[in-house]
Amino acid sequence: xxxxxxxxxxxxxxxxxxxxxxxxxxxxxxxxxxxxxxxxxxxxxxxxxxxxxxxxxxxxxxxxxxxxxxxxxxxxxxxxxxxxxxxxxxxxxxxxxxxxxxxxxxxxxxxxxxxx
Numbered sequence: 001x002x003x004x005x006x007x008x009x010x011x012x013x014x015x016x017x018x019x020x021x022x023x024x025x026x027x028x029x030x031x032x033x034x035x036x037x038x039x040x041x042x043x044x045x046x047x048x049x050x051x052x053x054x055x056x057x058x059x060x061x062x063x064x065x066x067x068x069x070x071x072x073x074x075x076x077x078x079x080x081x082x083x084x085x086x087x088x089x090x091x092x093x094x095x096x097x098x099x100x101x102x103x104x105x106x107x108x109x110x111x112x113x114x115x116x
Contacts (some may be wrong), residue, residue, distance in 0.1 A: 008032070021047040039063070049075075060084075069099065 009031040018025045023046040024037040033054035037045040042064040043051055049058035055077035060068040065087030067073055071090075072081035081097040090098065 012082075023047075053077075 011029050013027045022037060024039045024044055026038040028036040029116050036043055036051045043061040043091060044063055050061035051059045057077045060073040061064045066084035073084035074082040083090050084091050085098060087109050
């Protein structure tokens with residue numbers, strides 16, 4: 001008995017403008033309940049996961065690369081978490097160190113605090 005690939009049916013909704021906080025311009029919903037957010041055809045969402053599957057697993061992506069500044073970029077339905085920055089998987093300890101580096105915005109905020 002040969003197994004046939006299952007055709008995924010999906011629906012794509014193209015937004016007139018990019019979502020104001022998510023930055024995506026398309027929402028793709030699949031028959032199995034999965035939802036993906038895209039910008040210019042690439043998985044992308046700035047304020048939430050770019051892909052959520054029916055099991056509850058979430059993947060945070062920007063420009064088709066796993067990335068999340070504020071926590072794990074991949075959260076599996078069994079609770080396993082993976083940390084990713086700009087498409088590179090990192091250990092949680094390394095993620096914390098990289099996130100602790102001062103960014104230009106953090107420097108400006110720190111200087112503003114000092115001047116008060």
